[in-house]
Amino acid sequence: xxxxxxxxxxxxxxxxxxxxxxxxxxxxxxxxxxxxxxxxxxxxxxxxxxxxxxxxxxxxxxxxxxxxxxxxxxxxxxxxxxxxxxxxxxxxxxxxxxxxxxxxxxxxxxxxxxxxxxxxxxxxxxxxxxxxxxxxxxxxxxxxxxx
Numbered sequence: 001x002x003x004x005x006x007x008x009x010x011x012x013x014x015x016x017x018x019x020x021x022x023x024x025x026x027x028x029x030x031x032x033x034x035x036x037x038x039x040x041x042x043x044x045x046x047x048x049x050x051x052x053x054x055x056x057x058x059x060x061x062x063x064x065x066x067x068x069x070x071x072x073x074x075x076x077x078x079x080x081x082x083x084x085x086x087x088x089x090x091x092x093x094x095x096x097x098x099x100x101x102x103x104x105x106x107x108x109x110x111x112x113x114x115x116x117x118x119x120x121x122x123x124x125x126x127x128x129x130x131x132x133x134x135x136x137x138x139x140x141x142x143x144x145x146x147x
Contacts, residue, residue, distance in 0.1 A: 042131030044074035048124060051139055054111070063113040064141050070124055072106035072133060077126035082112055087138060089121035114141045 047070065054065035068082075081097040102108060110124065119140045125132055 040130045041074050043072055043077055043126050043128060043133040046070060046072045046124065046126050046133040046135040048122075048135045048137050051137065053141075063115055064117070065111055065113050066139065066141065068110045068112065068122070068124060068137075070106075070108055070110060070126070070135065072126050074106075074133075075128055075131065076102040076106055077128050078102075079127045080108070080110060081123075081125045081127070082110060083123040083125075084112070084114070085121040085123065087119045087121055089123070089136065093120070117142045 048068055049071055050067075050069035052067045052069070054067060070080075077100060079097060080100050081095060083095045084093045085091055086093065096112065100108060106126075112122075114120065119138060121136065122139055123134055123136050125134045127133075
């Protein structure tokens with residue numbers, strides 16, 4: 001049980017009772033406990049500021065490549081995950097996660113391949129040890145170009 005302390009210390013008092021299976025007596029322990037909370041800023045916001053199709057030669061055209069330029073606010077991410085889904089963002093088609101190193105400001109380019117032309121929902125998640133943030137976009141991929 002916990003209760004207020006009678007002295008000026010604002011820490012809650014703790015009293016615990018343990019049963020002793022051998023003699024049926026109780027052990028009483030009294031004391032105070034303390035805890036600390038670390039507040040971290042975390043990744044506050046992610047934005048996809050540009051999507052650029054990578055032009056490839058006809059012999060390389062088995063996949064369409066798109067570069068996503070992403071910015072973020074807050075702490076610097078250590079991982080990036082990209083989920084490619086159907087246009088409704090309901091059915092996932094693929095997910096790729098990679099560790100990243102961002103040293104100064106949060107501005108990075110993520111290249112992803114698309115096997116077929118079509119419209120896709122893209123979710124880009126940036127994460128660190130304590131937080132994550134997400135940006136989404138719809139993209140229409142044609143052979144050699146995207147919008």
